[in-house]
Amino acid sequence: MLRYIIRRLFQLVPVVLGVTFIVFTLTYISPGDPARMLLPQDAKDEEVADLKHAMGLDRPFLLQYYHFLFGFHSEGGSFDYKGLFMLDLGRSYVSNRPVFGTILERFPNTVLLAVSAMALSILVAIPFGILSATRQYSRTDVVVTVLALVGISIPAFWLGMMLIWIFSVQLRIFPSLAVPSNLWSIVLPVLTLAALSTAVQTRMTRSSMLEVIRQDYIRTARAKGLAEKMVVYKHAMRNALIPVVTVVGLQVGQLLVGAVLTETVFSYPGIGTIMVDAIQRKDTPQIMASVVFMAMVFAVVNLLVDILYAFIDPRIRVQYERSDKSGKGGLVNARKRA
Amino acid sequence: MPESAPEAAPWPAPRGVRRHRGSFEEFWVRFRRNRLAVAGLAVVLVYVAVAALADGLYSYDFITGNQIPNTFAPVGTAAKVEWAGKESTHLYVCGADNFGRDVLGRIVHGARVSMIIGFTTIVFAVAIGGGLGAGAGYFGGAFETVVMRGTDILLAIPNILFALAIVAALGPSFQNLLLAIGVTSLPVFVRLVRASVLAVKDQEFVEASRAQGAGNLRILLLHVLPNCMAPVIVQATLGMAQSILSAASLSFLGLGIQPPSPEWGNMLSEARPYIIRAPHTLIFPGLAIMTVILAFNLIGDGLRDALDPKLKG
Numbered sequence: 001m002l003r004y005i006i007r008r009l010f011q012l013v014p015v016v017l018g019v020t021f022i023v024f025t026l027t028y029i030s031p032g033d034p035a036r037m038l039l040p041q042d043a044k045d046e047e048v049a050d051l052k053h054a055m056g057l058d059r060p061f062l063l064q065y066y067h068f069l070f071g072f073h074s075e076g077g078s079f080d081y082k083g084l085f086m087l088d089l090g091r092s093y094v095s096n097r098p099v100f101g102t103i104l105e106r107f108p109n110t111v112l113l114a115v116s117a118m119a120l121s122i123l124v125a126i127p128f129g130i131l132s133a134t135r136q137y138s139r140t141d142v143v144v145t146v147l148a149l150v151g152i153s154i155p156a157f158w159l160g161m162m163l164i165w166i167f168s169v170q171l172r173i174f175p176s177l178a179v180p181s182n183l184w185s186i187v188l189p190v191l192t193l194a195a196l197s198t199a200v201q202t203r204m205t206r207s208s209m210l211e212v213i214r215q216d217y218i219r220t221a222r223a224k225g226l227a228e229k230m231v232v233y234k235h236a237m238r239n240a241l242i243p244v245v246t247v248v249g250l251q252v253g254q255l256l257v258g259a260v261l262t263e264t265v266f267s268y269p270g271i272g273t274i275m276v277d278a279i280q281r282k283d284t285p286q287i288m289a290s291v292v293f294m295a296m297v298f299a300v301v302n303l304l305v306d307i308l309y310a311f312i313d314p315r316i317r318v319q320y321e322r323s324d325k326s327g328k329g330g331l332v333n334a335r336k337r338a
Numbered sequence: 339m340p341e342s343a344p345e346a347a348p349w350p351a352p353r354g355v356r357r358h359r360g361s362f363e364e365f366w367v368r369f370r371r372n373r374l375a376v377a378g379l380a381v382v383l384v385y386v387a388v389a390a391l392a393d394g395l396y397s398y399d400f401i402t403g404n405q406i407p408n409t410f411a412p413v414g415t416a417a418k419v420e421w422a423g424k425e426s427t428h429l430y431v432c433g434a435d436n437f438g439r440d441v442l443g444r445i446v447h448g449a450r451v452s453m454i455i456g457f458t459t460i461v462f463a464v465a466i467g468g469g470l471g472a473g474a475g476y477f478g479g480a481f482e483t484v485v486m487r488g489t490d491i492l493l494a495i496p497n498i499l500f501a502l503a504i505v506a507a508l509g510p511s512f513q514n515l516l517l518a519i520g521v522t523s524l525p526v527f528v529r530l531v532r533a534s535v536l537a538v539k540d541q542e543f544v545e546a547s548r549a550q551g552a553g554n555l556r557i558l559l560l561h562v563l564p565n566c567m568a569p570v571i572v573q574a575t576l577g578m579a580q581s582i583l584s585a586a587s588l589s590f591l592g593l594g595i596q597p598p599s600p601e602w603g604n605m606l607s608e609a610r611p612y613i614i615r616a617p618h619t620l621i622f623p624g625l626a627i628m629t630v631i632l633a634f635n636l637i638g639d640g641l642r643d644a645l646d647p648k649l650k651g
Contacts (some may be wrong), residue, residue, distance in 0.1 A: 017492030026507035153632035155583055157590050158624035165617050176613075257496040261587055265610075270457060276591055279506040291503045295495045302494075 012303060019295045021083060024068050027288050028061060034284050038093060039051040055079045064217055068288075084292060090280070092286045092310025099289040101281060103276055105295075108138040109180040113262070115193035116190045116253040121198035122248060126241070133240075134232055144202060151199025156258060160265035189266045193259060197251045204247045209240040242313050249305025253298035368644035375640020381633035389450040396443035402598040405438035410616040433618040435609060437598075441619055444600035445626045451601045452630065455516060455585045456578040462520035464574055467527030472566075474528070475535030476558055485528060492525040504572055505593040515594045519584050523577050532571055534566030568645040572638055579634035586627050602627045 035051040036043070052058045055081065071083035072090075081090035087100045095102070132144040167188060168176035178185045212218065213236050221231045260272030267273065271290060278286035321327045369375060400421055408417045411434035419428045432442040446557070470489075473483040492500070504518035538544065539562055547561050588594035589603030597604050602623045609619035 014487060015491055015494045019494055022491065022495070023503060026503055030507035031509060149635060153579070153628055155586060155627050155631070157587065158627065161606065161613065161620055162624065165466065165613055165620065169617070178612060206644050254496060259501050260502070261590070264591060271341050275502070279502070280592065287503070287506055293498060294499055298496050299494050310559065314363065
């Protein structure tokens with residue numbers, strides 16, 4: 001198991017490097033000159049060139065990438081940064097604050113949204129998924145299935161605005177602006193964010209449960225006279241929930257990212273609104289830092305899920321150990337099963 | 339000239355080629371049984387027809403030109419409009435927006451944009467992603483390693499985030515939007531096609547074809563790929579929904595189609611400040627997005643059941 005974890009950690013390294021390389025390349029090729037943007041409109045070309053040199057933007061591509069990762073020392077010292085690995089990519093062009101400072105400050109707000117949404121969706125999805133599967137083709141099943149389908153089809157930002165229209169404009173129950181200090185105000189964003197994950201988890205629980213419930217050992221359990229409740233909740237559920245756990249795990253990362261739209265709709269001060277603001281203001285260091293940060297969080301969460309997955313299902317653990325030897329990635333297998 | 343065709347040999351034609359038509363009928367019978375999927379198909383066909391006929395239904399200049407006197411005309415209002423020097427009465431079926439523009443007209447033209455985006459990006463993703471995946475699965479070796487590691491990296495960045503980063507870097511334009519969504523939809527197809535090719539390439543009928551002297555390209559195109567199509571078709575349908583949603587999301591954030599060009603996402607973004615005064619400008623474009631995505635999802639589910647009965651419990 002430990003060997004497996006170490007292996008997975010090492011597999012993360014090329015992915016991290018690749019992601020940073022892509023993000024850096026995108027910024028590098030993006031049109032528009034940050035030095036010119038920072039200077040007044042009537043700045044002379046020499047001034048722009050000087051600033052560019054001071055910021056290190058006139059160096060070759062790979063050297064700039066190296067600076068991006070490991071830091072940069074400018075001559076005057078005013079454009080120093082310690083690089084991505086030290087969580088320092090310099091200061092925002094707009095607010096002049098360290099970009100990662102802003103991100104780390106607001107990250108807990110986004111985590112609050114994502115974790116609440118996740119908790120809500122698990123609480124709703126698993127019972128309804130099981131109910132739907134154990135009463136396949138009943139009226140309950142049809143309603144749950146249709147709602148889940150609508151849930152995966154509804155655009156989150158539109159759902160958010162519709163909730164604002166109903167609950168803030170018409171009924172005046174919840175505020176339309178959300179702030180982390182007021183838990184009442186984050187009800188609507190949490191509902192918005194939870195809709196998709198609830199729908200996905202419900203579908204997953206239902207189909208997984210349907211698959212398990214047809215297996216021989218369930219028939220055996222019934223045949224030996226076990227109460228139906230016991231069969232469903234003790235025998236079937238344990239196995240049925242394994243793929244659901246994977247999906248839940250993969251969604252944690254997606255929720256953190258999906259918060260971008262929800263946060264925008266509710267003007268919630270999270271990491272998503274940082275990014276959208278930064279994009280609108282062409283605040284390059286802030287954009288880069290937010291994208292890389294979110295991608296890293298996503299990668300780490302997925303890694304944790306992968307490990308957790310091997311932990312809860314002894315069968316998978318055996319499979320992993322085998323695939324360890326054959327050199328195939330564990331996540332691929334886990335996802336395939338899901 | 340059948341007498342000169344060497345294929346007219348006594349043994350049966352390879353499975354990949356012949357099976358196709360028969361299995362299509364079989365597939366259609368199964369697909370038709372799923373009423374929801376058929377409904378989804380009908381909805382998508384309606385959207386495609388509307389998108390194709392958009393110019394005939396509403397003139398593009400009319401729905402992008404301001405009609406200030408009719409600002410926020412409620413649903414179903416018939417109002418006087420001055421257009422092209424003539425005065426006439428126009429029925430605002432879904433009301434008018436903050437510039438007095440016909441909301442339904444903008445949705446109709448938005449449908450065209452969305453359909454084009456959905457179709458183009460998925461064709462791009464299937465062609466490039468599928469090609470890379472097929473090559474990786476069939477030939478293996480260093481090529482496979484490079485392609486699959488690249489795919490891992492692309493998959494490590496969440497879709498919408500990656501698309502956002504691409505458009506933010508290259509600037510918001512129609513081409514960049516297509517590129518961003520196309521690139522982010524690509525890795526799924528690489529994995530999918532590679533996995534299917536790996537499953538098929540060592541089967542007897544492929545070996546038989548190789549024994550008859552068929553080249554790699556022929557085997558890949560005629561025997562291997564046709565047997566890998568089912569999951570690709572399902573994924574392409576679901577991917578279409580995803581692409582349309584991504585385009586709307588990016589446009590909503592101001593990074594996609596720019597106003598005054600009509601697009602569902604930017605309509606919602608423009609209507610957002612008027613949620614109290616004119617909720618209809620928010621409701622209808624959202625409904626349009628939701629119905630089309632729902633329809634594609636229904637078709638996708640139906641296709642999965644019809645194409646791969648093994649998956650159905």
